[in-house]
Amino acid sequence: MKKDEVFEFFRRLAEDNPSPTTELESVNPFTLLVAVVLSAQATDASVNVACRPLFKKVTAPQQMVDLGEEALRDHIKTIGLFNTKAKNVIALSQALVRDHGGEVPRTREELQALPGVGRKTANVVLNTAFGEETFAVDTHVFRVGNRTGLAPGKTPDAVEAKLEGIVPQPFRRDAHHWLILHGRYTCKARTPECWRCVVADLCRYKPKTPPPGEKQTKPKSVRSARPKSSKVRTG
Template identity: 70%
Template structure:
């Protein structure tokens, strides 16, 4: 995708959704870290259902440690891998207390030292909590980057670095939200909805999915003759 197409690509997404936000629910940077860590291999909807009651009760590392492992597991038991994730949340909360005075650091290296926090999670926290121009490459962004030709790469890091290089101002702050939402609702893994995609003409994906046939027309085709 050339520079002019990249600008047009982002401009259309921005016009359609000027102020995109994460779909994870949180109340402060700490609960954001917890929510993003819990969202690995899980849906935002599922995480939100599990954390609404939790975050009403617990919104600091100190409160999480006081809650304890067993009680935390009960809150998040509907989330995949909840046993491991609960242990990581308690451990990262204790580390925040011991090493950062209970505050979430505004630093990728420090964030990545937290149990259960990888580069993607760190990038989300830096972007959403601190306004950094980061690109958190999840499965949706990885797919959109490669499929459209916006940023092709064999690994999430390769796609992230290409996005960082290719994405111009004023789109850098919100770029990762636009791409995630586009991948989640339009550029889906199995059946991308190309027929209603506002950037389809800029996309390198050749096997464009046609619009589904109207139900009436399908019914007419299968209606037995009299």
């Protein structure tokens, strides 16, 4: 997209949703970090259901360490990969107590050094907890960036780099939230709801989906102009 189209793209998303934020529930930076780690290959809704009772009694790293891995597994057993995630959450809690005085660090490098924390998780925490202008690329952001032509890239890192270079102020802090929510509720993976998309005319996706009940028009196939073969009698 051109610069003016990118600005208009985010202006419309901002007008449609002036206060976007993560749908993961948390009470402080530590519980946000835990929730994001648990959300890998799981829905935000499932993480929220598991974490509501957990976060009523555990809101700090030392409390998580005291809870222990077995009890944590019992809290999060409805979430995919809960065994591995429980180990990582206990390990990262221990690291926070040991190396950071029980506080969540505010740099990407320190966050990514924690067990179970990748670049996307670090970007979410930096943005949501500390207001940094980061671009967390999950499956929704990756899809929207490529499908719309906003930030095409073959890898999440490539899409992130493209977003870093093109997203203008005043949209940088909330950009990844708009893209996540747009991908989750409008620009869906299987059937994007183009008929109600506020940026449909800016989008490079060609087979726009029509409203429910309306058939999608497909271009007529062009038949070959080659004449039909004819049998030639001999003898």
